[in-house]
Amino acid sequence: MSLRKKADSDATTRPLGRAATINDIARLSGVSKKTVSRIINNSPLVRKDTREKVEALMREVGYAPDPLARGLAFRRSFLIGMVYDNPTAQYVVDMQYGALDALRGSSFELVVHPCDTRSPGYIEGVKRFVQQQKLHGVILVPRASEDQALADMLEEIGCRYTRIASLPLDDTSQMVITHDRDGAAEAADYLLSLGHRDIALITGPSAYRSAHERTAGFIDALERRGIELPPARIIEAGYTFESGVAAAEKLLLGKQRPTAIFTGNDEMAAGVYKVAMRAGINIPRELSVVGYDDSPLASRLWPSLTSVRRNTRDTGRTAAAMLIQPEGQAALQIASVRPHLIVRDSCQPPLD
DSSP states (O other): OOHHHHHHHHHTTSOOSSOOOHHHHHHHHTSOHHHHHHHHTTOSOSOHHHHHHHHHHHHHHTOOOOHHHHHHHOOSOSEEEEEEOOSOHHHHHHHHHHHHHHHTTSSOEEEEEEOOTTSTTHHHHHHHHHHHHTOSEEEEOTTGGGOHHHHHHHHHTTOEEEEEESSOOSOGGGEEEOOHHHHHHHHHHHHHHTTOOSEEEEEOOTTOHHHHHHHHHHHHHHHHTTOOOOGGGEEEOOSSHHHHHHHHHHHHSSSSOOSEEEESSHHHHHHHHHHHHHHTOOTTTTOEEEEEEOOHHHHHSSSOOEEEEOOHHHHHHHHHHHHHSOTTOOOSSOEEOOOEEEOOSSOOOOOO
16 A cells, blocks of 8 residues: 555544544545535435435544534525416416425425516526525426526526426426427317317417427327318417407307317316307307316316316426435436326217
C-alpha cells in the first residue's frame, strides 16, 4: 500500500482530534457535502444504503450539526409546486389530490400556482414563484406543460420538473403521458359499433395540445372505418359548460342534426345535455353523447354519461412521485397513464 493510500485509510478510522465538520463527514464517507446536508435534513432523496453509511460515520465521530448551519446549508425547501392553466376546476382538484397522495408520509408539501399562459409575462411569474418558494421541483399541468419556453426556463434555473402531456415532449424522466389520442379513438370505435354514422365532434380550444390529440384520434378512427367527418360537424369550444352549450346549439337546433356527439370533456357534454333538454331531444333515444375525463359530473348527469376515463388523480400521483425519487434513479421509460372508456347510459343505436 502506498503512503498516500495508507494515510487516507487511517484517516477514516482514527479520531479527528477536533469537532468534526460537515466537510469532514463528506470527505470520510466519500459523498458530496450536498448529500450529507440532505441526510441531516431528513430528505427522502438519498438512497437507504448511503444514508445508513453516513449516519453510522456521524455517530462514530460524534458529529452534531450546527442548527444554524443546517438551515443555511439546504438551499431548497421541501416544497413541490404545481403550475397550471386549465379551465376545468375538477381536473385541477383531482390532479392536486393525486399529488398529495404521493407526498403523504414524505417531508414534502404541495403549493399551487395558477397562471395564464396567454399572458406575455407569465413565465417570469412562474420563475418568481419557484425562486421565492425555493421549490424542490414543479409539476407542469396542461396547458402550461406544453410550453417549451417554460420548461427551458426551469432547466436554466436548475429546478426539477415533470411535464404532463398527451404525447412525449421531453426526457423520459420528466414526462407523464396521458395518451389522449387513444382515448378519443376508443370513443369513436364505440359509437361506430352502435351503428352511428352521422357523428359530430365538439373539440377543446385549439391552444391545447390535448384538443388536437383528441380530435386527431377521433377523426382517424372514423376514417379507418370509412367515415369522413364534414367540417360542419366539427365545432371548436373552450372546455367549459357555456362553450358546450353554444356548440350544441349549432349542432342540434338546425334541420339536420347528428345522431351522436363526442365532446372533448364532460363539462361540454353537460352543455349538450342542456340544449337537448330544452329542444325536447331525448338522450340516448334520439341522441347519443360521449364525454372525456370521466369526472364526477359524468355519473351525476341523467342519463349517466359514457365518458373516457383519463385517471387524473393517478396522473398527479405519478408526476409527484417522479419528483421526489432519489437523484440518479431516472426512469428507464416514459411514465404513462392510459385512458379507457366507461360505458354508462347516454348511448344507444340510432333510430331507423
